[in-house]
Amino acid sequence: MAIRGLVGWVSTLERHEIQAFLTLAEILTLVGAGRGVFPVGAHTRRYYVRPDVACVPVRDAPPLEWGLLWPATGATARVRAFSEAATDLTSGAT
Numbered sequence: 001m002a003i004r005g006l007v008g009w010v011s012t013l014e015r016h017e018i019q020a021f022l023t024l025a026e027i028l029t030l031v032g033a034g035r036g037v038f039p040v041g042a043h044t045r046r047y048y049v050r051p052d053v054a055c056v057p058v059r060d061a062p063p064l065e066w067g068l069l070w071p072a073t074g075a076t077a078r079v080r081a082f083s084e085a086a087t088d089l090t091s092g093a094t
Contacts, residue, residue, distance in 0.1 A: 019035070019036075024040075024044070024048065025048070027040075028048055028050055028053055031053050032050055032052030032053045033052075039058070039061075040055075041064045042055075042057065068082075068083050068086060
């Protein structure tokens, strides 16, 4: 599922440019084509194996924090219940 309107950046040594993309697969394709670098979580190495992309740990970076997103008008009872269940499961998790 693509996230419409997502815009990110790809950085090279020569310049910084804004590059539009819709999916993580598109970002990885840009990186694999030598268009720059993009920071991702460590799990990306496991779930998006690509021979054209090197995953280099940034040991002194702060940990990534994740959250749930949904359209402001889409906060249904089912979405709220899922959010509460996810919060309950991850409370105190490191």
